[in-house]
Amino acid sequence: xxxxxxxxxxxxxxxxxxxxxxxVGGWYVSGASTTGGAVTVTEKxxxxxxTGGAVTVTERxxxxxxxxxxxSGQLAGEIExxxxxxxxxxxxxxxxxFMKLHPAVKISVxxxxxxxxxxxxxxxETDINDASRPILKSEAEKALSSGVEWIEIPxxxxxxxxxxxxxxxxxxxxxxxxxxxxxxPDSKVTKWSDVRPEWPNERIVLYGAGPxxxxxxxxxxxxxxxxxxxxxxxxxxxxxxxLVAGVEGEKYALGYFGYAYYPHAADKIRVVPxxxxxxxxxxxxxxxxxxxxxxxxxxxxxxxxxxxxKSWNEKPWLREFVIFYLENGENFVRQVSYTPFTxxxxxxxxxxxxxxxxxxxxxxxxxxxxKNAGPH
Amino acid sequence: MGHQVLTGAxxxxxxxxxxxxxxxxxxxxxxxxxxxxTVASLLLxxxxxxxxxxxxxxxxxxxxxxxxxxxMRSAILGSIFTVGLSALICIPLSIATAIYLxxxxxxxxxxxxxxxxxxxxxxxxxxxxxxxxxxxxxxWLGMGRTVITGAFTLAILTLPLVTVTSVxxxxxxxxxxxxxxxxxxxxxxxxxxxxxxxxxxxxxxxxGILGISRALGEAAPILVVSGLLFIRExxxxxxxxxxxxxxxxxxxxxxxxxxxxxxxxxxxIVLLLILLALNGAAIGLRQYLIRRMGQNWR
Numbered sequence: 001x002x003x004x005x006x007x008x009x010x011x012x013x014x015x016x017x018x019x020x021x022x023x024v025g026g027w028y029v030s031g032a033s034t035t036g037g038a039v040t041v042t043e044k045x046x047x048x049x050x051t052g053g054a055v056t057v058t059e060r061x062x063x064x065x066x067x068x069x070x071x072s073g074q075l076a077g078e079i080e081x082x083x084x085x086x087x088x089x090x091x092x093x094x095x096x097x098f099m100k101l102h103p104a105v106k107i108s109v110x111x112x113x114x115x116x117x118x119x120x121x122x123x124x125e126t127d128i129n130d131a132s133r134p135i136l137k138s139e140a141e142k143a144l145s146s147g148v149e150w151i152e153i154p155x156x157x158x159x160x161x162x163x164x165x166x167x168x169x170x171x172x173x174x175x176x177x178x179x180x181x182x183x184x185p186d187s188k189v190t191k192w193s194d195v196r197p198e199w200p201n202e203r204i205v206l207y208g209a210g211p212x213x214x215x216x217x218x219x220x221x222x223x224x225x226x227x228x229x230x231x232x233x234x235x236x237x238x239x240x241x242x243l244v245a246g247v248e249g250e251k252y253a254l255g256y257f258g259y260a261y262y263p264h265a266a267d268k269i270r271v272v273p274x275x276x277x278x279x280x281x282x283x284x285x286x287x288x289x290x291x292x293x294x295x296x297x298x299x300x301x302x303x304x305x306x307x308x309x310k311s312w313n314e315k316p317w318l319r320e321f322v323i324f325y326l327e328n329g330e331n332f333v334r335q336v337s338y339t340p341f342t343x344x345x346x347x348x349x350x351x352x353x354x355x356x357x358x359x360x361x362x363x364x365x366x367x368x369x370x371k372n373a374g375p376h
Numbered sequence: 377m378g379h380q381v382l383t384g385a386x387x388x389x390x391x392x393x394x395x396x397x398x399x400x401x402x403x404x405x406x407x408x409x410x411x412x413x414t415v416a417s418l419l420l421x422x423x424x425x426x427x428x429x430x431x432x433x434x435x436x437x438x439x440x441x442x443x444x445x446x447x448m449r450s451a452i453l454g455s456i457f458t459v460g461l462s463a464l465i466c467i468p469l470s471i472a473t474a475i476y477l478x479x480x481x482x483x484x485x486x487x488x489x490x491x492x493x494x495x496x497x498x499x500x501x502x503x504x505x506x507x508x509x510x511x512x513x514x515x516w517l518g519m520g521r522t523v524i525t526g527a528f529t530l531a532i533l534t535l536p537l538v539t540v541t542s543v544x545x546x547x548x549x550x551x552x553x554x555x556x557x558x559x560x561x562x563x564x565x566x567x568x569x570x571x572x573x574x575x576x577x578x579x580x581x582x583x584g585i586l587g588i589s590r591a592l593g594e595a596a597p598i599l600v601v602s603g604l605l606f607i608r609e610x611x612x613x614x615x616x617x618x619x620x621x622x623x624x625x626x627x628x629x630x631x632x633x634x635x636x637x638x639x640x641x642x643x644x645i646v647l648l649l650i651l652l653a654l655n656g657a658a659i660g661l662r663q664y665l666i667r668r669m670g671q672n673w674r
Contacts, residue, residue, distance in 0.1 A: 082603055089631060092606045093441030099608055108617050109606035111627060116603065239630045241637070264634065335441055337633065 075102045075317040082110035083117025083130030086215065086258065087303050089336040090156060091130050094325040097332070101324075105317045114217070115139075118306075124148050127311040127318055131304045132158060133217055149309035151358040153322065153349065154365045155329060157339040159259030159292040159300035160219055163244075163269040167251045170199050173284035175277040176298060179223045182206070182254070187231045192252065200252070206234035207246045207255030215258050218301050244268055259287055259300070260338045274298050292339045300339075302365060312358070319353075326350040341365050419648075426641025434642055438608040439624065443635035446628075448643055450607040452650070454523070454618035457611050458598075459591045459654075461527035466534050467584045471573075473535075474542030474580070479568050491543070498536035505533045506597030514601065521602050524614040529597050534587035541583025545576035574669055578662045585658040592651055595622035621647050 081091055088111050095107040110117065114131045121129035122143035134152070135143070143150065162179065164171050170192070178196075182189045182204070192199040209215035211228065216236075221227045237243055240261040247253040248268045255269075262271065273284040276298035291297035305325070311318050325332070327350040333340035340346070345365050352361070382390070437447025473494075481487040509529035510521075519525045549572045557567045598620045605627055611618045621643065628640035 081606075085627065085630075088605065088627070089441060092439065095606055096438075096440050096442075096608070106609060107606070108604050110603035111599070111605045111623070112603035241629070332441070 074104060075320055076104035077106070077315055077317040079105065079107045079128065079311075079315070079318050079321060080126045081107065081128040081130065081305075082112050082120055082126045083128075083306075084114040084132040084303070085111040086114075086132040086158060087130035087155070087305065090303075090332055090338060091128075091305065091325075093332040093335050094321075094328070097328065098321050098324050102317065102320070105321065107321065121150075121306060121308065122146060122148055124308065124310070127308050127315070128322075129306040131306055132215075133221075133301070134304065135306060151307040151309055151312060151361075153305050153307060153326070153353075153361050154302040154341065155305055155325070156303050156333045157293055157295075157300055157341065158215075158218070158303045159287055159297060159339060160215065160222075160256050161259050161262045161287050162254070162256045162272045162274060162299070163247050163262075163265075164255075164272055165247055165251045165253050166268070166270050168270060171254075171272055173273045173275055175275045176223060177277050179274075180225065183208070183219075183230055183234075184224045185229050185231055202252045205246075205250050205253040206231075207243045207253060208234050208236055209243075209257060210236040210238040215256075219256055219299075222299060222301070240265075259292055260336070262287070263337065289339055293341065302341075302362070303338075309358070323350050323353050326353065422641045422644050422648075426638050426643070426645055429635075429638045429642035430645060431642075434639070434646060439606050443633065443639055446636075446639060448621060448624045448646070450610065451619050451621045451624040452646070453610050454526075454607075455592060455620045455622075455647075455650070457523050457616075458526040458530055458618060458620060459588060461523065461614075462530035462534065462591050463584060463588050465527060465531035466538055466587060467580075469531070470535055470538035470542050470583070470587075471580055473539045474546055475568055475573070477539075477543055478546040479564055479572060494536050494539050498540065501596075502533055502594055503596040503600060505529055506600030509597065510601050520615065521604070521617065522615045523611050523618045526598055526601050526618055526620070527614075529601050530591040530594060533594065533597060534591050537590065538580075538583045538587040541586065542576070542580045545579035545583070546572055548579065549575045574665075578666050578669075581658055581662045581665070585655050588654055588658070589651055592647070592654070593622055595620070595626050598623060621650075 079095075081095070088109060091109050095109055099105060099107055109130075110126075112120070114129075114133060117126065117129045118131065118135060118139045120126045122139055123146050135150070162174060174195075181187065182195060183206075189195055190203060191201055192204050193201045195204075208230070209219060211230075216230070217227060220230050224230060235243075235246055237246075240257045243255050243257045244261070244265040247255040248265075271287060273286040274297065275284045276282045282298075285291050285297045287297045287299070292300040305322070307318070307322055312322070326346050329346040329350075330340045330343050349361050349364055352358075352364070433445060434447050435452060436449055437445055438449050439451075440446040473490075477487050477490060481490075506529060509525060509532070513519045513525045513528055514521050519528075553571050553575070554567055557571045562570070602618055602620070602623075604617055604619045605623055607617055607619055609616075625640050625643045625647065628636040628643065631637070
């Protein structure tokens, strides 16, 4: 029986050879892609900024890109993206379309979560972070202490819907404070009648987002008023399908999940209009594309990509990608059934970025939205 | 000597035992039916939901936001790379550990401490292995979030399972054979090489199969170690970025569009087929070893 020692030897040899080949291969590949010299890219673009009336901004900027070259208009390089799994489908759509145009640009997108992604972003490990909420103060401090600056770019709107069973005929509207009363930690609400006395004296069965999701972060912060503060005796799932199935099958259920998913489940459950009772004279608002994209609906939020400023300055292919992302933003957002900002926002933001203006893009979404929705 | 006289209580007792003897097989077969029916209904659900989405696109294409184009090429290759490599790391290591535990330090204090620890390791949630591997392998040793890190993570994860089976396999070799060989003046190495290892190897491979199957289905540790999902290039070296099939399936199934949920089911079918192929290959190898052993031994 000499076969077995031979086999063990064979396996060990394979491992060794594989290791060496892999190492050399990795070194060769990574070595080959970082040839370079300094190149200066000059761009001159005229932008029509949507602030106030139509103001024309002309910007002439010079960007120096040391270390990397851009040969004969052919973009080549790597872009590393990580972050929220909520934003992932959108970035995936953008990356896929961009790589069809520029096959030599290698983009990889991760799904470590907004917080998990920021952990890598703030130490400069990734070029872009997908985020379903703005960067936290603690994350921003960490970034600044390790010398990472960022560009905050809103890319779409994400809304939450609060839903009940189709047989539920008593709830016509819920206020934010009622939601808070139901969902806050150590909530006293166990029955529908605890919310409003005229509602049924039946146990309320709660469904909601799992604690690792951006939806949970947003809901707790917006409704309870404190990030990640929630009662824990509810049925939690990261998977919206599970939540919808739960609410669909339980007459006394109440649940919440992302607005993007709602159109696919609209015939199975009933959506509850929401009133922001912190605002005076506010009304009950049903989530629709329009109320969500104008933030009239109280449970709608923007989602972002965060771009590392150093990568932005040094990598021309990354700039092209981000601008491409915004220029076609509305299409991508519709493709993955999220809610887009107005078309003007995407055009304006892309033009501003092309001109090298990287600050204040968030206020741009609001300016454009107001201009559209306002009574002018 | 005539009949034994039974008291009433004893007679009832015998009657009860007879009834129990009849009923037990029925209970057991119901248990079998429940187990088989559960698996069958799961398979059926997956095939009905995703069967019509099976296509070459699914296997040959890179991930895409368009369900018609979306495939899991990078995930399939990533899974095969990491799981295959983890098997190459884990199986020899497990067998070596088992040989040490059974043949060299049998019954020793160290051996019992080690066995206890290995058994404990088998109960650690898989995501913990991911976190440890990320901190130790990816950052501290600087291996990065690469194929080799993923392979080591899965190898450590499956190590306890395969080691325990390998230990059992070696223990199952009758001591008569061992002592016979020692009596003829064989050294421990000779006993292992010529007597116990060849006999135990088929069962060790069964343990290996179980390990591979588990590694192939793991999403949590890979989500921590790699975290990547959208990759439009094949892994080419040990230091390539990678993703694995369970991550892709998990992502698809949590998307709102029904097409992606169907795609996820189709992906599960592909995962099952790959699992079946891997297991088939390992079972073939095991049968081959058993046949060879039979020829040499009898």
